[in-house]
Amino acid sequence: MEHITLLLGIVIVTALVFDFTNGFHDTANAMATTISTGALKPKTAVAMSAVLNLVGAFLSVEVAKTISGGIINEDGLKTEVIFAALVGAILWNLLTWLVGLPSSSSHALFGGLIGAAVMSMGWSSIDGGTVVTKILLPAVAAPLVAGIAAMLATRLTYRIGSKTDQKATAKGYRAGQIASAGLVSLAHGTNDAQKTMGIITLALITGGVLNPGANPPMWVIVSAGTAIALGTYLGGWRIIRTMGKGLTDLAPQQGFAAQTSAATAILASSHIGFSLSTTQVCSGAVMGSGLGRKGGVVRWSTATRMFIAWGLTLPAAGLVGAGAEFLTKQGSWGVAVTALLLIAGAGTIWALSRRNSIDHTNVTDDDVTDVTDEPAGVVTTAIAAVTPPPAGTVADLDTDVKTTIPASPAPPSAEPARPATV
């Protein structure tokens, strides 16, 4: 019995870690445009978003009854499968954060689940049709819906406001932008904190601690809300920078149009019942507002990298999830090795991120190129270190951590260390 309790404990901690990465990965959705147009100071913006995420976590009483919404067959889903799925999702979230690309946290979780479920129960546990209707189609639709709306709205606002003084109107646009960003944050807290509560509750039910159909205990709600708020407050500055500066240059009008379109599309989609990924909606809205301004440009190289990351989310998180499930299936030692690999992988990514640190002080600097170009080299390095099935990479990951951490305080000496990490 104590074995189950330990595994359950690990799953709960891992779920909260995922919730945390979800928070700092998705700060950009609500606050990237707000920060880059100067409507709010970076620290104020993430603090506001964190508070609204926390409030959002307590607002809705309806907790997700399933993790995947029908993508995989969740009858008899083992606790270790949930753990393996979370490992895949966390590593993919961290990797996309390292290269500064916005990608959907829910899709990462779905990918991890699919990989772990296939490894555990075979391909028959996956509903292929639901994968298309719930992941692939929305991924194409979300940026189009929000992008076209944002583009038309940007055109309209420039046309109506063309005779007015830019400086006089900027303040008004900023106020509007803050309101839209607040709505996005609140909606994010309600949706995504619910997801973690659903996972923990499901794990508790599977482990026999709660009765089937039980509501989540108070400590689950509090801890899930706190984890997502902390993650949001930490701020995924790399992703904020890509979204607010890397994709296009935003004027207050464009930021307002983009954020309003994102908030509307998110609320419309969750209310009408065709759920769209928040991240993809927001990225699409930013690009649409870039296209809507006369002379505005979208940096398609950055956008293309982002689209590739979206395409890779399912297979990459799935591969890691499958590898993790392969290990956890071996018994307690496998679970322990997977947990160690997760810590080592996260440590490696964090160490790599120290080489070009981005935080609230330089998030709106104009030299975007060093952020968008440098990680391109790191992508291959990091993918090589993280994505192969973990079985053979124990030694590699350990050496990664050892070689990179001592090198990181002195940036010039980090380069010679690089061959060792490949």
Place this chain on the structure above:
Amino acid sequence: MHIDWAALGSVFGVSLVITVALVGLFTLGIVGLTKRESAAAQGNSAALAVSGAYACFALCAAAVGYGIFLIVA
């Protein structure tokens, strides 16, 4: 495999119409308020423009309120 084109279509239509309407209203409000300043500079009153502006902002605030209602409900 069942694709709910009707739901996708309505998400698209609703997002498009509401976004453009809200952004349009808000911009009209901002333009109205700047009229007040230029009118005051010339010694005129711009009561119509200003009350129109506040009406626009009120509609936008109502939309935000409805958004919060959708999140909570």
